[in-house]
Amino acid sequence: MAQKVALDIPDGVYVNLGIGMPELVADYVPAGREVIYHTENGLLGMGPAPEVGKEDPELINAGKKSITSIKGACFFHHADSFTMIRGRHIDICVLGALQVSQTGDLANWSTGEPGAVPSVGGAMDLVAGVKTIFVITQHTTKEGKSKIVESCTYPLTGKAVVNCIYTNLAIIDVKPDGLFVREMAPGICFDDLQKVTEARLNRYEY
Amino acid sequence: MAQKVALDIPDGVYVNLGIGMPELVADYVPAGREVIYHTENGLLGMGPAPEVGKEDPELINAGKKSITSIKGACFFHHADSFTMIRGRHIDICVLGALQVSQTGDLANWSTGEPGAVPSVGGAMDLVAGVKTIFVITQHTTKEGKSKIVESCTYPLTGKAVVNCIYTNLAIIDVKPDGLFVREMAPGICFDDLQKVTEARLNRYEY
Amino acid sequence: MINKIVKSAADAVADIFDGAIIMIGGFGNAGTPIELIHALIDQGAKDLTVVSNNTGSGQVGLAALIAHKRVRKMICSFPRTANSTVFPDLYTKGEIELELVPQGTLAERIRAGGAGIPAFYTPTSVNTPLAEGKEKRTFDGLTCVMEYGIKADFSLVKCEAADRYGNLVYNKTARNFGPVMCTAADVTIVQTRKIVELGEIDPECVVTPGIFVKRLVEIPKPADEAKLVAEDRRYPWS
Amino acid sequence: MINKIVKSAADAVADIFDGAIIMIGGFGNAGTPIELIHALIDQGAKDLTVVSNNTGSGQVGLAALIAHKRVRKMICSFPRTANSTVFPDLYTKGEIELELVPQGTLAERIRAGGAGIPAFYTPTSVNTPLAEGKEKRTFDGLTCVMEYGIKADFSLVKCEAADRYGNLVYNKTARNFGPVMCTAADVTIVQTRKIVELGEIDPECVVTPGIFVKRLVEIPKPADEAKLVAEDRRYPWS
Numbered sequence: 001m002a003q004k005v006a007l008d009i010p011d012g013v014y015v016n017l018g019i020g021m022p023e024l025v026a027d028y029v030p031a032g033r034e035v036i037y038h039t040e041n042g043l044l045g046m047g048p049a050p051e052v053g054k055e056d057p058e059l060i061n062a063g064k065k066s067i068t069s070i071k072g073a074c075f076f077h078h079a080d081s082f083t084m085i086r087g088r089h090i091d092i093c094v095l096g097a098l099q100v101s102q103t104g105d106l107a108n109w110s111t112g113e114p115g116a117v118p119s120v121g122g123a124m125d126l127v128a129g130v131k132t133i134f135v136i137t138q139h140t141t142k143e144g145k146s147k148i149v150e151s152c153t154y155p156l157t158g159k160a161v162v163n164c165i166y167t168n169l170a171i172i173d174v175k176p177d178g179l180f181v182r183e184m185a186p187g188i189c190f191d192d193l194q195k196v197t198e199a200r201l202n203r204y205e206y
Numbered sequence: 207m208a209q210k211v212a213l214d215i216p217d218g219v220y221v222n223l224g225i226g227m228p229e230l231v232a233d234y235v236p237a238g239r240e241v242i243y244h245t246e247n248g249l250l251g252m253g254p255a256p257e258v259g260k261e262d263p264e265l266i267n268a269g270k271k272s273i274t275s276i277k278g279a280c281f282f283h284h285a286d287s288f289t290m291i292r293g294r295h296i297d298i299c300v301l302g303a304l305q306v307s308q309t310g311d312l313a314n315w316s317t318g319e320p321g322a323v324p325s326v327g328g329a330m331d332l333v334a335g336v337k338t339i340f341v342i343t344q345h346t347t348k349e350g351k352s353k354i355v356e357s358c359t360y361p362l363t364g365k366a367v368v369n370c371i372y373t374n375l376a377i378i379d380v381k382p383d384g385l386f387v388r389e390m391a392p393g394i395c396f397d398d399l400q401k402v403t404e405a406r407l408n409r410y411e412y
Numbered sequence: 413m414i415n416k417i418v419k420s421a422a423d424a425v426a427d428i429f430d431g432a433i434i435m436i437g438g439f440g441n442a443g444t445p446i447e448l449i450h451a452l453i454d455q456g457a458k459d460l461t462v463v464s465n466n467t468g469s470g471q472v473g474l475a476a477l478i479a480h481k482r483v484r485k486m487i488c489s490f491p492r493t494a495n496s497t498v499f500p501d502l503y504t505k506g507e508i509e510l511e512l513v514p515q516g517t518l519a520e521r522i523r524a525g526g527a528g529i530p531a532f533y534t535p536t537s538v539n540t541p542l543a544e545g546k547e548k549r550t551f552d553g554l555t556c557v558m559e560y561g562i563k564a565d566f567s568l569v570k571c572e573a574a575d576r577y578g579n580l581v582y583n584k585t586a587r588n589f590g591p592v593m594c595t596a597a598d599v600t601i602v603q604t605r606k607i608v609e610l611g612e613i614d615p616e617c618v619v620t621p622g623i624f625v626k627r628l629v630e631i632p633k634p635a636d637e638a639k640l641v642a643e644d645r646r647y648p649w650s
Numbered sequence: 651m652i653n654k655i656v657k658s659a660a661d662a663v664a665d666i667f668d669g670a671i672i673m674i675g676g677f678g679n680a681g682t683p684i685e686l687i688h689a690l691i692d693q694g695a696k697d698l699t700v701v702s703n704n705t706g707s708g709q710v711g712l713a714a715l716i717a718h719k720r721v722r723k724m725i726c727s728f729p730r731t732a733n734s735t736v737f738p739d740l741y742t743k744g745e746i747e748l749e750l751v752p753q754g755t756l757a758e759r760i761r762a763g764g765a766g767i768p769a770f771y772t773p774t775s776v777n778t779p780l781a782e783g784k785e786k787r788t789f790d791g792l793t794c795v796m797e798y799g800i801k802a803d804f805s806l807v808k809c810e811a812a813d814r815y816g817n818l819v820y821n822k823t824a825r826n827f828g829p830v831m832c833t834a835a836d837v838t839i840v841q842t843r844k845i846v847e848l849g850e851i852d853p854e855c856v857v858t859p860g861i862f863v864k865r866l867v868e869i870p871k872p873a874d875e876a877k878l879v880a881e882d883r884r885y886p887w888s
Contacts, residue, residue, distance in 0.1 A: 012652045014861050034652045036815070036861070040515065041439045042585045044859045045815075057441055057636050058586035064440035064493065072815045072848035074856035075584055077591040077619070078439075078465075079523040079765075082516030083833055086536060086766030089861050112541075117500045118512050119492040120542065125516030128536040129766050159539035218414045220623050240414050242577070242623070246753065247677045248823045250621045251577075263679055263874050264824035270678035270731065278577045278610035280618035281822055283829040283857070284677075284703075285527075285761040288754030289595055292528030292774060295623050318779075323738045324750050325730040326780065331754030334774040335528055365777035520767070529758070530789035532770035551768035551798075560789075581854065616819065617855040 001136050001166050003028040004183075005094055008134070008164070009035055013091035014084075016040065016126060019063040021136050022094040038090055040081050040122045045073025062122065085122070086129040093130035095123065097137040097165075099152045102199035104162040104174040106135065107154035120157075127158030139167035139196060146198035148172065148179070169193055178202050207342050207372050209234040210389075211300055214340070214370070215241055219297035220290075222246065222332060224314075225269035227342050228300040242276075244296055246287050246328045251279025268328065291328070292335040299336035301329065303343040303371075305358045308405035310368040310380040312341065313360035326363075333364030345373035345402060352404035354378065354385070375399055384408050416578045416628045417607060421451035424601045424629045428457045428566055435522065435562075435593040436464040436474055437569040440493065441637040443586035445570040445603045446473045448629070450647050452568070453477055463487040463522065463562060465515065465589060467499035470641030478502065485509035487562070489518050495641050512542060517559055519592055524561030526595025526624070531560050567597035570634065571620070574604040575611075578625030579618045587619065594624040603631045654816045654866045655845060659689035662839045662867045666695045666804055673760065673805040673831040674702040674712055678731065679875040681824035683808040683841045684711045686867070688885050690806070691715055701725040701760065701800060703753065703827060705737035708879030714886075716740065723747035725800070727756050733879050750780060755797055757830055762799030764833025764862070769798050805835035808872065809858070812842040813849075816863030817856045825857065832862040841869045 002021065006028035009015060016038045017023050026048070029035050037046040039061040046061060047068035055066035069075075084090055099107040106127055110118045127133055137147055148165060164182075165172040170193055171183040180202045184193060194201050208227065212234035215221060222244045223229050232254065235241050243252040245267040252267060253274035261272035275281075290296055305313040312333055316324045333339055343353055354371060370388075371378040376399055377389040386408045390399060400407050418424050425448060428434065434452075438444030453476055460483050467486055468474030475498040477483060491499050491510060502508040513521065514536050524532055533556035537543045546557040569590040572583040580602060582590055594600045607630045656662050663686060666672065672690075676682030691714055698721050705724055706712030713736040715721060729737050729748060740746040751759065752774050762770055771794035775781045784795040807828040810821040818840060820828055832838045845868045 032651075036652070038861070039585070041442070042588050044861055045853070056584060057638055058443065059584040060440055060442050061585075069584070069853055072813055072817060072860070073853045074817055074851075074859045075582075075587055075853050076856075076859060077587050078515070078519035078589050079592045080859075082519050083761075083765040084859070084861055086516055086520075086534060087764050087833060088766060089833070115504050117492040117503050117510075119490045120512055120514050121490040122515040124514040124540060124542065125536045128534075128538070129516075156540045242414070244623070245823070247680070248826050250623055251615070262822060263876055264681065265822040266678055266680050267823075275615055275822070278575055278579060278622070279615045280579055280613075280621045281615050281820075281825055282618075282621060283825050284753070284757035284827050285830045286621075288757050289523075289527035290621070290623055292754055292758075292772060293526050293595060294528060295595070316779075321742050323730040323741050323748075325728045326750055326752050327728040328753040330752040330778060330780065331774045334772075334776070335754075361779045362777055520765070524770070527758070529770050529772060530792060530794055531787075532762070532767050534767060549769075554768060556768055584854075614855070616822075616857075617852070619854075 001168060004171060005134055005136055005166050006030065009092055014038055016090050016093040016130060018095040020096050022096060023063060025094050038084060040085060042076050042078060042081050043069060043073060045070045082125055085125050088129055088131055090130045092132045092134060093126045094134045094136055095126065097135045097147060098154050099147050099149050100135055100162050100165055101149055101152045102179050104160045105152050106157045106162050107152040108157050110155045112155045123157050127161040132163045133161050134164050134166060135162050136166045139169040146196060149198045180204050207374060210377060211340055211342055211372050212236065215298055220244055222296050222299040222336060224301040226302050228302060229269060231300050244290060246291060248282050248284060248287050249275055249279060251276045288331055291331050294335055294337055296336045298338045298340060299332045300340045300342055301332065303341045303353060304360050305353055305355050306341055306368050306371055307355055307358045308385050310366045311358050312363045312368050313358040314363050316361045318361045329363050333367040338369045339367050340370050340372060341368050342372045345375040352402060355404045386410050415576045416625055417576055418627050418629055421447050421603065421629050422454065424448065424627045425451045425455050428452060428455060430457055431459045432457060432565040433461045435564040435567040435597055436462055437588065437590040437593050439465050439588040443570050443588050443590055444473055444637055445568045446635050446637055447631045448568040448601060448603050449473045449477055453480055453647060458482045459484050461485045461487065463564060465489050466493055467491045467496050469493060469495035469637065471646040472640045473637055476647040483508060485511065487511040487513060489513055489515035514542065519589065521559055521562045522592040522596045525563040526592060529561050531558050533558055562596065564597040565599065567593040567600040569593055569600065569602045571602055571604045573606050573608050573613060574602060574628050575608055575613055577610060578622030578628060579613050580620035580625065581613055581617060582619055591620050594620045599626045600624055601627045603629050605632060605634065606630065653814045654863055655814055656865050656867055659685050659841065659867050660692065662686065662865045663689045663693050666690060666693060668695055669697045670695060670803040671699045673802040673835055674700055675807040675826065675828040675831050677703050677826040681808050681826050681828055682711055682875055683806045684873050684875055685869045686806040686839060686841050687711045687715055691718060691885060696720045697722050699723045701802060703727050704731055705729045705734050707731060707733035707875065709884040710878045711875055721746060723749065725749040725751060727751055727753035752780065757827065759797055759800045760830040760834045763801040764830060767799050769796050771796055800834060802835040805831040805838040807831055807838065807840045809840055809842045811844050811846050811851060812840060812866050813846050813851055815848060816860030816866060817851050818858035818863065819851055819855060820857055829858050832858045837864045838862055839865045841867050843870060843872065844868065
């Protein structure tokens with residue numbers, strides 16, 4: 001999945017990677033492409049994890065993991081960092097999801113259960129400000145429920161914000177007239193995919 | 207006048223000096239006091255004019271004159287500079303005036319004449335944001351008209367913003383209950399002063 | 413003469429009062445002014461409102477301050493992190509208030525507070541539960557919520573180097589909320605890894621101009637919060 | 651590969667279109683991207699709205715652009731300076747529009763435009779003619795006006811050094827409006843005194859992160875505007 005996302009990230013763009021699975025995308029940048037990673041806690045030009053023993057506790061990413069900085073990187077404070085986000089300067093953001101609706105609504109910060117401690121971080125700012133939002137997620141929950149739904153039941157992160165969904169089963173574009181399957185995993189056919197997907201899927205006509 | 211203002215600036219404060227006569231205040235800081243000058247075009251820690259021939263055209267003050275920077279100075283951009291001003295971080299600002307009213311209204315940016323080119327610069331931000339506003343001005347215009355008036359006839363820079371007026375004839379405090387003369391120039395008596403002042407003056411009772 | 417250096421963390425936080433609003437820098441463990449927070453625990457002020465991105469980890473720093481029931485309310489974006497159990501426990505029991513703010517809105521509200529901007533509009537959180545009850549307004553088709561600037565009585569911040577004027581530079585991503593928090597408090601208190609002479613910090617590279625800083629205390633070897641948590645340490649040290 | 655360097659000022663400004671909104675950096679003569687402005691004069695775009703603190707001096711740079719009737723409207727804080735006669739003459743004759751904005755509000759409106767903040771409140775200008783017709787609102791007893799963010803199609807900015815990613819540092823008070831203007835335009839065009847290798851600018855000291863810059867052109871010896879004015883030069887050079 002992360003590799004598929006990486007293939008869709010063009011040369012020369014600025015990308016923010018969400019916490020968790022999205023972080024893996026950086027490992028698959030195709031040769032010849034230069035992509036600059038933004039981490040909202042104050043770094044443009046995030047590099048790979050440091051060698052063991054070379055970690056700096058004051059050089060971390062949004063997921064609080066140790067990272068490095070590349071040549072040509074720069075550090076800045078949080079208000080400047082979210083100027084980049086809210087001001088539509090970041091080209092692509094890759095986020096995880098609890099649910100995505102067929103109109104591109106995203107729920108990824110809270111299950112809304114009573115008593116749960118809600119934590120939002122930068123997710124709402126990212127979906128409000130980044131030009132293109134990719135979601136990377138398992139197609140279904142551990143219990144087998146579709147994460148691609150008609151309408152989100154969990155609290156929203158943003159409405160009509162997702163541009164493309166990358167799952168273990170398919171790549172699905174969110175278009176004004178619905179969800180369109182662009183690619184399926186080997187051995188999966190459209191009908192199988194629709195069966196495990198609550199939202200209505202469409203095929204591209206060629 | 208500039209010397210009198212300088213005497214009223216305590217040790218350790220941050221001061222913004224307006225264009226023109228206010229700039230002279232920096233020449234009279236009493237020995238033993240450390241005052242840090244802010245110039246709104248992006249420098250905290252403005253020093254005196256450079257030696258002739260050592261000017262840097264990219265190191266200027268708000269009046270566009272060549273200056274120097276002191277040890278411990280720092281440069282910043284305009285939005286950060288006005289964070290200092292609007293956010294009430296500057297202690298004292300010394301400004302020139304066209305008119306000051308008896309309630310502390312200030313007019314110092316435009317005579318409001320039709321066809322005149324209005325220029326406001328940072329004056330309105332300074333009076334809105336700096337904790338204490340000193341005005342330094344000739345007591346009367348070249349034509350002998352009082353600059354300390356009942357009510358400003360020129361367009362305002364700010365309402366009820368001036369704390370103290372330093373003129374060639376007197377030092378006048380602006381209090382909630384009116385203008386109080388704190389000091390007069392040698393050879394001037396209160397009645398003479400009132401005669402050349404449109405606004406009503408009061409004496410302190412000791 | 414301007415000299416903002418005080419001799420100990422205890423002196424630096426001595427006048428923090430019950431009920432104060434306190435901003436605390438840091439994102440995760442990076443930039444947390446842990447020695448200042450520990451001095452605040454010793455000092456005893458209570459009924460605090462704390463503005464900070466997280467709620468601390470383990471039983472040290474901000475988590476310890478919360479564990480000692482000194483904090484009435486947290487204003488933050490991400491209270492639930494890997495090693496954070498103190499806040500979630502109290503929150504679930506209803507013993508601490510939470511104002512949850514998206515991270516960028518939190519940073520901007522603090523900047524606004526420091527910059528004399530009482531309120532601003534942002535599209536962040538529109539159509540989500542966090543926009544409920546907030547004023548909305550549409551600009552050129554973009555619906556926004558109105559958000560208020562935040563000001564504090566005190567800010568506690570950690571930096572890398574400082575001079576006696578209070579000019580600061582930070583280390584890498586430990587910069588995070590420090591610069592905006594310095595601007596937004598009546599009294600900004602900074603712990604610095606080192607104090608340097610005036611002029612040693614390049615005036616082109618100062619991140620926080622001294623005008624925003626009231627007190628400085630040198631802490632040459634600040635604790636590594638992650639290590640303390642891994643060792644299961646508790647403050648006060650037992 | 652990311653390489654924002656273009657080979658000439660003419661190439662850098664080639665796509666500026668009639669009717670564009672253009673931000674131009676500089677305060678007085680410090681930080682004015684004079685070579686970019688001259689390239690724009692050569693290029694011919696007209697009916698421009700220009701956002702800049704002043705209106706230029708003498709018959710070079712911004713003043714020359716205005717003298718050639720390319721500017722329909724100025725948005726600025728201080729149009730009348732010692733050596734500025736071009737703008738005042740046209741303004742008095744009613745041949746150019748002026749939107750006068752207090753300097754701090756101008757800087758903040760540009761920052762807001764770049765930061766995705768459509769509007770904010772400020773106490774600056776309340777009770778003055780510049781607040782007339784603007785929405786007012788009182789916050790904790792402080793009356794404010796609502797001001798809108800400004801965005802531009804292009805920003806023209808001058809800096810001291812840049813790398814191919816577009817990371818910038820400035821020289822002293824020539825920084826002024828550059829950093830905020832870089833954030834607020836669709837296309838930010840920067841003239842730099844020198845291009846340096848990636849990594850030569852300390853990542854802790856970058857003032858404008860490269861993400862805000864689209865094109866860079868190296869102008870190793872930019873003209874000193876004050877000298878040109880003192881010598882009574884006119885652009886195009888005669």
